[in-house]
Amino acid sequence: QKEVEQNSGPLSVPEGAIASLNCTYSDRGSQSFFWYRQYSGKSPELIMSIYSNGDKEDGRFTAQLNKASQYVSLLIRDSQPSDSATYLCAVNKGTSYDKVIFGPGTSLSVIP
Amino acid sequence: KAGVTQTPRYLIKTRGQQVTLSCSPISGHRSVSWYQQTPGQGLQFLFEYFSETQRNKGNFPGRFSGRQFSNSRSEMNVSTLELGDSALYLCASSPGHQAGYNEQFFGPGTRLTVL
Numbered sequence: 001q002k003e004v005e006q007n008s009g010p011l012s013v014p015e016g017a018i019a020s021l022n023c024t025y026s027d028r029g030s031q032s033f034f035w036y037r038q039y040s041g042k043s044p045e046l047i048m049s050i051y052s053n054g055d056k057e058d059g060r061f062t063a064q065l066n067k068a069s070q071y072v073s074l075l076i077r078d079s080q081p082s083d084s085a086t087y088l089c090a091v092n093k094g095t096s097y098d099k100v101i102f103g104p105g106t107s108l109s110v111i112p
Numbered sequence: 113k114a115g116v117t118q119t120p121r122y123l124i125k126t127r128g129q130q131v132t133l134s135c136s137p138i139s140g141h142r143s144v145s146w147y148q149q150t151p152g153q154g155l156q157f158l159f160e161y162f163s164e165t166q167r168n169k170g171n172f173p174g175r176f177s178g179r180q181f182s183n184s185r186s187e188m189n190v191s192t193l194e195l196g197d198s199a200l201y202l203c204a205s206s207p208g209h210q211a212g213y214n215e216q217f218f219g220p221g222t223r224l225t226v227l
Contacts, residue, residue: 031212043202043218044155051213088155094212097167098143100204102155 001026004091004103012109019076021106023089026070033065034090035074037083038105044088048074079110114139116205116219124225130191133222135203137184143167143208144186145216146178149200161186162208190224198226 007022021035032051036044048063050056050072056063062075072091076083089103117136125131137144146158157170161180178188190197200221206214 032214034215036218043200043221046215046217049215090216092212092214094168097162097211098145098160098206098208098214098216099168100145100157100216102147102157104154 002104003027003093003101004089006087006089006103006106008106009086010107010109012111013079015079015081015110015112017079017110019079019083019108019110021074021076021087021089021108023072023074023091023103024070025072025089025091025093025101027091027093028067028070029095030070030091030093031095032092033063033072034092034100035061035063035072036088036090036102038086038088040085076108079108081110081112084108084110116203116217118201118203118219118222120222121220122223122225124227125193126227127193127195129193130189131193131224132187132189133201133203133224135186135188135205135219137186137203137205138217141205141207141217142184143206143214144180144184145204145206146186146188147202147204148172149202149221150198155202158188193226195226198224200224 035048038044050063086105145160160168180186204216
């Protein structure tokens with residue numbers, strides 16, 4: 001079992017729809033959770049951080065965390081073609097130091 | 113604030129050579145982490161430095177090494193290059209003082225091609 005898993009893509013949604021990206025992790029002691037967006041040929045860009053159970057909203061993005069189920073998700077509302085990218089889920093399982101494990105990524109395509 | 117910078121952006125080497133990559137973190141950040149990204153393996157953690165000390169290391173051979181200077185700038189070195197070392201090498205900067213909770217910000221990466 002991989003430490004961080006994401007729903008396999010590619011995921012295609014029409015413009016204006018909600019895109020739902022899912023991630024599960026294996027280490028119950030993980031402290032913090034992140035979503036990165038990576039455009040083709042570019043480096044990852046941090047878009048959301050979440051540390052406690054529940055929802056966290058930032059503009060069109062909502063991150064959801066359920067530590068009991070070891071599940072993190074990212075919802076993108078009113079999806080735009082510019083949201084087309086690979087989304088990486090990252091989990092920090094470190095305690096005395098950072099140990100960030102990345103999932104394989106989910107490719108999202110928003111169709112105009 | 114200026115972002116994370118990495119030099120060089122592109123590098124072509126031949127097998128057996130060695131290479132040094134450089135990373136300058138965001139001003140005030142004391143932690144630098146290095147990652148290797150390949151299409152087949154995704155983003156894999158190499159090592160993390162905080163205040164000139166390596167705090168954590170991933171599962172890479174000893175040919176991969178790094179260091180951090182007193183100004184928090186970091187270098188990573190790969191000796192005896194192999195074809196499989198061709199990858200995008202990413203440096204990530206974070207404040208470093210809240211272990212387990214730090215947000216990491218990536219530089220543009222160095223694209224290494226080994227021929």
